[in-house]
Amino acid sequence: MSNGNLLDTCQRALDLVRRHGADRAEVFGETTRTITSAVEKDDLQISKSRQETRVGLRAFVGTQVGFASTNDLSKVEDAAVDAVTLAKASPGDPHNVLPDPNPVVPIDGLYDPGADTFGTADAVNQAIRMLETAKLVDRRVIVGESEFTAGIRNCVLINSAGAEASERSTLFTYSVLTTARDKDQVSNMAFKFGATRSVDSIDVERIARRSSEDSLGSLGARKGQSFNGQVLLDPYAVLNLLALLPFQLNGRNALRGMTRWKDALGETVAVPAFTLVDDGRIPGGVGTASFDREGVPHRRTALIEGGILRSFMHNAYTADAFGVPNTGHAAGSAGSLPAIGPTNFAIVPGEVGKSDLISGIRRGLLVNRFSGNADPISGDFSGVAKAAYLIIDGKIDRPVAGSLIAGNVFEALKSLSGISRETETVFNYTFPFLRLEGISVTAE
Amino acid sequence: MQKLLEKVIAGATGWLELRYQARSTKRITVRNGSLEESSSALVAGLGVRALVDGVLGFASTTDVSERGIRAAIDAAQAAARTSAQAKKQRIKGLASAPMAKGRFAVNTDDPLDAHSLEEKLALVLGLDERIRSGAKEIVSSTASYGEIQDEKVIVTTDGASAHIFDSKPELRTIAVASRNGDQTMGLESSGITGGWSDLLEIATLEELADKAVQVAVDQLSAPHPSGGTSVVVLDPSLVGILCHEAIGHTVEADIVLGGAITADKIGRVVGSELVTLCDSGATEHAPFAVGILPVDDEGVLTRRTVIIEHGVLRSFLHNRETAAHYGVAPTGNARAYVYSDDPIIRMRNTYIEPGETSVDELIGGVRNGYYLRELGMSGQADSNAEFMFGVREAHRIVDGKIGEFVRGATISGNAFDVLKSIDAVGDDFAWENGAGACGKGQFAKVDAGGPHVRCTLTIGGRQA
Numbered sequence: 033m034s035n036g037n038l039l040d041t042c043q044r045a046l047d048l049v050r051r052h053g054a055d056r057a058e059v060f061g062e063t064t065r066t067i068t069s070a071v072e073k074d075d076l077q078i079s080k081s082r083q084e085t086r087v088g089l090r091a092f093v094g095t096q097v098g099f100a101s102t103n104d105l106s107k108v109e110d111a112a113v114d115a116v117t118l119a120k121a122s123p124g125d126p127h128n129v130l131p132d133p134n135p136v137v138p139i140d141g142l143y144d145p146g147a148d149t150f151g152t153a154d155a156v157n158q159a160i161r162m163l164e165t166a167k168l169v170d171r172r173v174i175v176g177e178s179e180f181t182a183g184i185r186n187c188v189l190i191n192s193a194g195a196e197a198s199e200r201s202t203l204f205t206y207s208v209l210t211t212a213r214d215k216d217q218v219s220n221m222a223f224k225f226g227a228t229r230s231v232d233s234i235d236v237e238r239i240a241r242r243s244s245e246d247s248l249g250s251l252g253a254r255k256g257q258s259f260n261g262q263v264l265l266d267p268y269a270v271l272n273l274l275a276l277l278p279f280q281l282n283g284r285n286a287l288r289g290m291t292r293w294k295d296a297l298g299e300t301v302a303v304p305a306f307t308l309v310d311d312g313r314i315p316g317g318v319g320t321a322s323f324d325r326e327g328v329p330h331r332r333t334a335l336i337e338g339g340i341l342r343s344f345m346h347n348a349y350t351a352d353a354f355g356v357p358n359t360g361h362a363a364g365s366a367g368s369l370p371a372i373g374p375t376n377f378a379i380v381p382g383e384v385g386k387s388d389l390i391s392g393i394r395r396g397l398l399v400n401r402f403s404g405n406a407d408p409i410s411g412d413f414s415g416v417a418k419a420a421y422l423i424i425d426g427k428i429d430r431p432v433a434g435s436l437i438a439g440n441v442f443e444a445l446k447s448l449s450g451i452s453r454e455t456e457t458v459f460n461y462t463f464p465f466l467r468l469e470g471i472s473v474t475a476e
Numbered sequence: 477m478q479k480l481l482e483k484v485i486a487g488a489t490g491w492l493e494l495r496y497q498a499r500s501t502k503r504i505t506v507r508n509g510s511l512e513e514s515s516s517a518l519v520a521g522l523g524v525r526a527l528v529d530g531v532l533g534f535a536s537t538t539d540v541s542e543r544g545i546r547a548a549i550d551a552a553q554a555a556a557r558t559s560a561q562a563k564k565q566r567i568k569g570l571a572s573a574p575m576a577k578g579r580f581a582v583n584t585d586d587p588l589d590a591h592s593l594e595e596k597l598a599l600v601l602g603l604d605e606r607i608r609s610g611a612k613e614i615v616s617s618t619a620s621y622g623e624i625q626d627e628k629v630i631v632t633t634d635g636a637s638a639h640i641f642d643s644k645p646e647l648r649t650i651a652v653a654s655r656n657g658d659q660t661m662g663l664e665s666s667g668i669t670g671g672w673s674d675l676l677e678i679a680t681l682e683e684l685a686d687k688a689v690q691v692a693v694d695q696l697s698a699p700h701p702s703g704g705t706s707v708v709v710l711d712p713s714l715v716g717i718l719c720h721e722a723i724g725h726t727v728e729a730d731i732v733l734g735g736a737i738t739a740d741k742i743g744r745v746v747g748s749e750l751v752t753l754c755d756s757g758a759t760e761h762a763p764f765a766v767g768i769l770p771v772d773d774e775g776v777l778t779r780r781t782v783i784i785e786h787g788v789l790r791s792f793l794h795n796r797e798t799a800a801h802y803g804v805a806p807t808g809n810a811r812a813y814v815y816s817d818d819p820i821i822r823m824r825n826t827y828i829e830p831g832e833t834s835v836d837e838l839i840g841g842v843r844n845g846y847y848l849r850e851l852g853m854s855g856q857a858d859s860n861a862e863f864m865f866g867v868r869e870a871h872r873i874v875d876g877k878i879g880e881f882v883r884g885a886t887i888s889g890n891a892f893d894v895l896k897s898i899d900a901v902g903d904d905f906a907w908e909n910g911a912g913a914c915g916k917g918q919f920a921k922v923d924a925g926g927p928h929v930r931c932t933l934t935i936g937g938r939q940a
Contacts, residue, residue: 069559071729072733072734073730073733073734073735074564075563076559076562076563076564078532078533078534078555078559078818079533079534079556079558079559080533080534080535080536080555080818081534081535081536081551081555082535082536082816083536083537083538084521084536084538084816086519096568097511097514098514098515099513099514099515099516100515100516100517100518101515101516101517101518101519102517102518102519103519103520103521103538104518104519104520105538107518110518111516111518114516115516116595118514118515118516119514120557121514121593121594121597122514123510123511123601125510125511144564151558152554152555152558152559153558156558156559157562157563162560174734175733176734176735176859177734209861211735213735218735218737220858220859221858221859263623284512287506287614288508288616288618289508289615289652290616290652292659306900325691333599341612341810367517367519368515369513369515374645403856403858403864404856404864404866404886405852405855405864405866405886406660406850407517407660407661407866407884409659409660409661410658410659410660410695410884412662412883412884414866414884414886415856415864415886415936416862416864416888421870434701434862434888436864436886436888436934436936437888438703438936439939446853474703474936476888476889476934
């Protein structure tokens with residue numbers, strides 16, 4: 033569906049919500065078209081195409097709010113009735129507000145017209161290229177899963193306060209999961225991810241090669257050593273371990289007392305070298321868009337600066353509740369109420385190289401992937417260090433299997449001793465290597 | 477819709493599977509007395525699989541007019557044809573199976589639609605209030621209600637024509653406790669396949685709220701476990717998680733073909749002879765399992781599949797394609813979450829059959845170990861059956877008696893080693909009846925359970 037037709041559909045929906053009793057309303061419409069080609073166990077799997085238009089209707093009755101969505105455009109009026117009925121049955125809340133209208137400045141480079149003619153055969157070719165590259169590194173590598181997806185998205189946001197924004201974007205994402213098998217030995221799974229906005233910059237070979245190399249590296253892993261000390265986390269492991277940061281920095285969680293940092297604005301939460309920013313306008317970023325789920329322009333927000341907590345991520349509701357400026361972090365699809373989420377979320381890189389971080393370790397562990405859990409409330413984490421290597425006297429000694437690492441994320445942020453200049457972007461997260469201190473390592 | 481799909485498919489060439497699904501969902505969430513969400517959604521469309529030159533293609537559409545259906549069939553056949561140029565392994569055929577015909581509906585006399593939105597909202601507000609007033613340490617409460625109602629029509633060129641109705645309501649609670657800057661969380665949920673009164677029968681609001689509060693508060697200032705290998709008693713919920721996450725995924729035939737540890741183990745001993753492990757589309761031993769599935773999404777009638785019989789691996793979990801590959805009958809494990817998902821191999825209700833030892837005897841036989849209950853924040857497992865699960869509630873067992881609460885416990889190891897270490901299986905049975913969903917590229921509502929069991933595994937603790 034073109035943006036013009038989608039806008040008409042959204043305007044009709046907005047009228048219906050108001051006609052059925054809402055005094056204010058918002059409609060978000062999305063048309064998505066995706067083509068996916070996947071590899072499993074070294075062979076091409078089913079190729080899929082998908083096309084859907086969905087509209088999400090938010091009805092305000094005084095301070096009450098209801099939400100309904102549908103992908104059946106013959107049932108938009110039913111959804112409008114549902115949204116108003118839900119609003120009228122719900123308790124009111126004075127912070128249920130629409131954001132003030134704000135001019136949206138478009139971002140270049142989000143849409144590549146080349147995607148219009150990108151078909152199933154092109155997606156199949158990319159998937160096959162990923163498979164062949166991974167196998168070319170070493171025949172012992174098995175591509176357990178890999179997937180290539182080409183997507184085109186049109187979205188429109190309008191509300192009764194006069195907001196009207198629309199955007200068209202393309203996104204190509206690719207991921208690969210490999211293991212290596214040598215006689216009875218099976219390596220840990222390795223996982224790599226890549227994404228781009230334009231057809232010409234698709235590069236599946238890089239992630240396929242790196243995933244293969246990671247799998248091969250963990251072949252022959254033996255039991256490690258038990259100690260309390262330094263652990264160097266690969267950006268992928270940082271992603272696994274610090275998955276609780278978006279939760280901690282979510283304004284709604286802070287408002288509801290769900291986060292440890294609810295009263296910590298202006299306080300030290302990490303070492304001075306640690307700066308965390310969220311920027312929804314980075315050219316080509318997976319999380320880049322000119323406006324958020326409520327039509328508010330995206331911008332750059334320093335969340336933690338020099339170790340000090342500077343801001344939570346806000347949408348209209350939490351900004352109103354805290355009495356602070358809206359940071360444009362309303363997130364979600366047309367199928368759900370505007371929530372809060374990161375756009376392009378990044379730890380600012382340091383000045384030392386990964387190899388310098390390793391050479392400073394007398395006894396420690398390099399962890400490429402962390403398979404475990406970190407409690408978002410207490411920060412306690414514990415899990416298995418996957419594709420891990422023992423570091424002895426500043427050098428990588430050998431791969432180890434089955435080492436458990438445990439500690440506390442909040443303590444680790446305040447005591448970490450190294451941030452690398454190398455970074456890796458996985459989904460919408462860009463992280464460096466981090467060297468943590470005082471981590472409990474248990475060899476099984 | 478059934479008539480239309482039958483008409484379109486009657487004139488088509490080649491093998492086709494048409495699956496129409498209309499899903500209606502509702503969710504109400506209250507946090508700290510304020511409404512977080514009240515929403516509804518209607519998502520409907522058609523998913524088409526086509527088989528061309530031994531290769532499958534898939535397309536989905538929201539246009540379910542006769543013209544839209546024909547266009548989706550063309551797209552699925554084109555996707556298959558394109559892939560056929562590059563695919564190495566061709567499908568040998570789809571194994572024949574008892575295909576479903578007729579009407580299949582969840583058995584309840586108290587449908588969800590008979591209860592008003594106001595009634596559902598009042599219930600969630602009451603649940604949230606009960607958590608918040610449960611203990612002085614509680615600083616945050618969350619309660620939510622969700623429901624999924626599905627109508628599906630599955631028609632294939634080889635005999636399926638089924639009209640299916642499903643109903644899955646659930647409740648979730650979160651309690652956050654705080655004392656001296658320390659924060660802990662308790663989660664408790666219930667979910668079923670069934671109607672409104674069935675949901676409230678499986679766990680009362682009071683039970684859900686009070687348990688979430690207790691787990692949160694008990695963790696405050698509780699010591700961490702000491703790490704190492706230990707004898708433990710697992711509750712039915714953790715037994716279910718172990719069956720599902722660490723064993724079940726390794727016997728899904730697509731994962732097996734991808735190089736799982738089970739690949740050459742059919743007929744071999746993989747666990748204690750006390751262990752019989754199954755996956756079923758029915759709700760065995762106890763009612764209302766979340767994963768009840770009379771007909772799978774290939775239109776195959778489901779059955780109870782014995783995966784491990786007295787410690788010997790007997791069967792993988794199959795769809796029609798892998799069943800043909802292995803020369804066995806399909807087990808009815810092909811599932812798709814929404815219309816735009818293609819059916820893949822998923823579990824339904826996975827469990828260990830009850831044994832003969834009383835729960836008191838199980839615990840009484842432990843001199844120094846742990847009693848472990850329910851999955852914590854997350855669980856992960858590899859296709860080599862290595863797993864790591866957080867545990868929600870852990871107590872030491874000393875001289876056969878349950879004692880001190882410990883916090884932050886994790887368990888890990890190889891699931892088949894754990895199955896071999898089982899030295900006693902309880903005579904009780906319960907489903908997890910949780911509110912979660914299993915993720916494998918797409919979601920599936922599943923259940924898992926069993927009796928209590930006693931085994932040996934590694935507890936994650938801390939090095940001094």
